[in-house]
Amino acid sequence: MRARFCKYLSDLYAREVPLYKTLTSMVQKTNKQIIEKHPELGLNVRDIEVISAERHGAIRLGKPQELYVIAKIFRIMAMYPVDFYDLTKSGAKRQPVISTSFRPISLDEIEKSSFRMFVSLLQPDDRSFFTEDIGKEIKKNIAHRSFFSTKLQELIVQYENDGGFTEETTTVFIEEAAKIFTWSRQANNRKLYNYLMDNGLAIAADISCFNNPHLNHLTPNSLDISKLYEFMSQEIPDNLKDSIEGPPARNVRILLRQTSYKAVVEEVIFTDESGEKSKGSHKARFGEIEERGMAMTSKGKKLYENALKRYMENNDVSEFSVIPDNYTELYKQKLGYYIYAATSQTKDKGSLCCDIDELIANGDVILTPLRYEDFLPVSAAGIFASNLENYGVEKRVHAEVDYRKEQLEEIIGQQIYDSFDIYGSQSAQSLMNTYQQLGVWEQVTNKQEIQEKIKPIG
Incomplete structure (x- = not known):
């Protein structure tokens, strides 16, 4: 079901965002070159579509109830919340959201389909981002928003009662669930939208002024993101993100490297309270590529995070040299x-x-x-920031809110692993x-x- 849902979203997104189809074609082309050049990888070009398939997607939600239901939907597909990400603490790239990732957990399930969804929840009460009045306006604007169809809600209850679906019901469930992620072009409260955009809060505008949480991106798998980035620089230079997020290029790949083409400008229709409609434009949906490496232990992750902090301060890539670049030493030092x-x-x-x-x-x-199956908060915030042309938000007040994993667990109604x-x-x-x-x-x-x-x- 998870693999079918991923394929359904991929086909849907390719129809909605033509540039995404170009991106997946480039990914397959470069992956094919890598497979042919490196037979030691044990990969076959006949499997290029599977090898290059999407590894994750991302959506942004506006209120706790939406996250609660989304968690139920993903649970049906054996996707469970893993890790807590506080993007409000991402330095210059900070964004007013906290997040988790829904993904398969067991190695058997990951082998069947490793598709995961990065889900963010807006924090309108955070006064380091929003004034009290704007926070209230955001909550009022989405208070009665509902994008879960009656049929989908019935299917969730049916699954919870019966413990499974028939083949026919599975197909209907996938179709109904995918409606949440579609691009409707329908927006509202143009005054709030303009205020948020003008004040560097593009992600809040994207979440709170649309009728449903359209898919922000899907992410094909790259075997060599540096080579792919070089290729993209030649093919779509005007749309390309300015850098690759995550660790620098290495012989031994660790954690996660990501880049993307920038969000495309799309026409939207705003409807005001009187029902009057007007045309506008919005940038939110983009194409991302990822290259996954080895999962690091707590000791290894801290080594990476400390190196990243120093790199962000002085822009010297040699800061990452403290991390051994061979599997033998990584094993000896218990870093992976x-x-x-x-x-x-x-x-x-x-x-x-x-x-x-x-x-x-x-x-x-x-x-x-x-293989690392999760995310890096600074990298995620960096991807969001560059595609929204919003490189972090300056604090309104000095004090920051202390967000905790337990808050999301209470909303979701289950443990975050x-x-x-x-x-x-x-x-x-x-x-x-x-x-x-x-x-x-x-x-x-x-x-x-x-x-x-x-x-x-x-």
Whole structure:
């Protein structure tokens, strides 16, 4: 269902935003070149559409009830909230939203379809962005907004009661859910819209003055975003974002790198309170590309974040050199997550030791880096900012609001999972399975430590 929903959105977005179709074509073209040039990747050009498929999308919501229902919709597709992102604390790129990502959690589900949705919730009560009057006006403007069809709401209740859908019902559910993400061109409260745009609050205008949370972007997967960016610079130079967000180009890819073409100008129809209509224009929807690397441990992530902070202060890319650029050193320093697996050429089990580093050195166990499935708040804010031509919002008051994960959990009505717990659990489970496969689990001295990392998730 998740894969079908992703495909449905992709076809929909390509029809609505022609430049997006151009983007996906460029992604496939460069990915094909990478596959042909690097046979060691073990990828086949026949699978180019799957390899280049969208990895995530993004929408922005205006009120808690909308997020509550959206969470129910994604739960039906086995997509659960992971990590809490406070984009109000993103420095010069700060935006008045807090976010989470709905995604599959288990490795089996990720293998079927890794599609995820980055969902942001506007904070109109944040006085560092909005005056009290404007905050009230925003809430009033969306108070009675409803974009969940009666049929969709009925299907959600049906699923919760029955625990599943028929094939026919699944098709209807996908079609009804996708209506939320369509571009309607219908806007309202032009006075509020103009005020927000004039005061550097474009993201708030996008959220609060439209009838539904149109899809902001979809993101195809790039095997080499630097090469793709170079290609895009030649093909669509006027529309291209000015940089790649995330870590610099490396031999060993870590975390997430993103870039995009800028939002296109689209005609909208404003309707005022009297019912009078007028034409206007709006920029919100853009095309993003991503390149995913290895998931980093808490220690590795802090190393990256500290390097990023120094880089943003002095614009010196060498700040990232503190992060080793090879898998061996990343493993030794416990900076990244790996999946362990016994090789098919294992020796007589009676002769094996139970020291994992020795097993790896002897070739009895191989390591595969775990792919990063989540997001980087500064990068996300940077993507939003550049496409809205709104590089952060100057604070109205000095004090900032302290947003917490628990606030979103209460709205959603379920736990927001910690990505470190997920990666750690997946890695630990594979380590225990490998020890058991090799027949040395009983001799392992840190069994309890390994088992404590394996958490029931999802």
